[in-house]
Amino acid sequence: MFVFPKRNPMKFIVASDIHGRIELAADLMQAARENNVEHVFLLGDYSHGFQDPVQNKKDVEKLMDLLGRLDYHMILGNCDNQETAQTLGTHNLHKKTINRSGISFTGFGASNPTPFHTAWELSEQEIRRQLRNLPPTSTQSEVFLTHAPAYGTKCDLTSGGVHAGSRSLREYVLNRKPTVMFSGHIHEAAGCEDLLGGTKVYAAGRLDAGYLLVDFKDSFNVEYERL
Numbered sequence: 001m002f003v004f005p006k007r008n009p010m011k012f013i014v015a016s017d018i019h020g021r022i023e024l025a026a027d028l029m030q031a032a033r034e035n036n037v038e039h040v041f042l043l044g045d046y047s048h049g050f051q052d053p054v055q056n057k058k059d060v061e062k063l064m065d066l067l068g069r070l071d072y073h074m075i076l077g078n079c080d081n082q083e084t085a086q087t088l089g090t091h092n093l094h095k096k097t098i099n100r101s102g103i104s105f106t107g108f109g110a111s112n113p114t115p116f117h118t119a120w121e122l123s124e125q126e127i128r129r130q131l132r133n134l135p136p137t138s139t140q141s142e143v144f145l146t147h148a149p150a151y152g153t154k155c156d157l158t159s160g161g162v163h164a165g166s167r168s169l170r171e172y173v174l175n176r177k178p179t180v181m182f183s184g185h186i187h188e189a190a191g192c193e194d195l196l197g198g199t200k201v202y203a204a205g206r207l208d209a210g211y212l213l214v215d216f217k218d219s220f221n222v223e224y225e226r227l
């Protein structure tokens, strides 16, 4: 008889797109305390603009200072400079996997090309190439955290009715079949959920509107909370 390994319950927060409102980290910390959250994931876009690498680094440093000793991981978005990755140090989850309570968490930052020529955009071909090198995981519950959403769900739908997600991320999710996927980037998709193949996908939107509170027992229970 095969016995499934025992998994521990776990609570975590997924938030994205801070866009310069670094002070909101204090509210996020408060929400984490009130909900007994053990881990926080931030999905990128930390500064107001994307043309000032110095400010970007400063914003991220200030944010990390506020998060203090909380167990947290981050990826950079298309409005962050790649050089800021050095600041993240061991908190950087881009192309990495960590395990917590029997769940694996894999991150992927940047975005597919946008009409705005932002700081960190990758071609679909490049995203596909980099996704091939993601580390394999062995846990049963796999969480995939990205800045850009996968193409063609409610989570990548802009207010103009256009799907702006990445086709390479979509392809990856359909092949890899993570249990759940969380993304940022599309502000107006905040709180949206959908199904992509067998994977439940969720959009975190921008932090000044809200965040996702995830309670994992035998499955992932995801609530969109207003900040």
Ligand SMILES: [Zn+2]
Pocket: 017, 019, 045, 077, 079, 185, 186, 187
């Ligand atoms: Zn954004």
